[in-house]
Amino acid sequence: EIVLTQSPGTLSLSPGESATLSCRASQSVSKNYLAWYQQKRGQAPRLLIYGASNRATGIPDRFSGSGSGTDFTLTVSRLEPEDSAVYYCQQYGNSPETFGPGTEVDIK
């Protein structure tokens, strides 16, 4: 089973700044099948990125994904207060699919 590690655990930033979130896999993710989700408090997760770098429908271009193999990054530019959430990565290239523990982003 692939274990995903996300860093940092918590990120506190100001509006307008950029956030860089890391997701590291314990072994190479097949075909770079990695997704990112945003979960706001009390809500279901929302798909942001799939296939490491493809934005999901309706996701603003402030959100971008990159990386390959074992190292992946989600970058959120021009942070807005509504971006406060927990961000999870998921690998779905190897069975069983697994999620990372999440990075909490706080916009003050």
Add this chain to the structure above:
Amino acid sequence: QMQLQESGPGLVKPTETLSLTCIVSGGSINSNSYHWGWIRQPPGKGLEWIGSIYYSGSTNYNPSLKSRVTISIDTSKNQFSLRLTSVTAADTAVYYCGRRPYYYIDVWGKGTTVTVSS
């Protein structure tokens, strides 16, 4: 626009069986474009994939839960279901159903809270 809605008991006793249904609206579940899955989130914790099903009925389960999980699909009712047997307090979680174009989830239900307690 497709929507998914979980339904089922919010309280289950230890050792009993948890049963949930996901009702799909705004589109057909009988599609070769999607798998349909269940994911759960214990209180204050991260996400855990439970398993998924294709319209044909083929399934794929998380090995850690495989001995206790059954996912089924009813295309006539446009819904799919989860059964988890022999539950314990560790199965207390918010349970989500989702649509999977591949193995990521692009449409999520709002989630339903299931508490295991006597």
